[in-house]
Amino acid sequence: MSNVEKINTNILSNGENAEGQEEPQTPIETIVIDPDSTIIELTACRLRSIEGFDGLTKVETLNMRQNLINKIENISQLTTLKHIDLYDNHIERIEGLNSLVQLKHVDLSFS
8 A cells, every 4th residue: 555545544433543543534436456465454434335355466465344344345356365354344245255265264253
């Protein structure tokens, strides 16, 4: 992820900028992720849905804790995924986990 996405997700997660000043919380509609990323960290970003995993062929860890996600779809494209953390979401349905043969850890607690 580039620095721009990191800054935006940090603002959403704690409401403060780097100087500790309050920032308005603007919803992010799309986050562009570097296709060479092996770790995707989007904790407490108030995400409601996730989609568009096309081209993320190197992701091993997906951390989307403390969001508002209720459905996981099209995750079968993340064939290198080893760890997925969806702790504290609103998960009602997950599709495509059975095709993730490298997956070793799934955390759905409090979801």
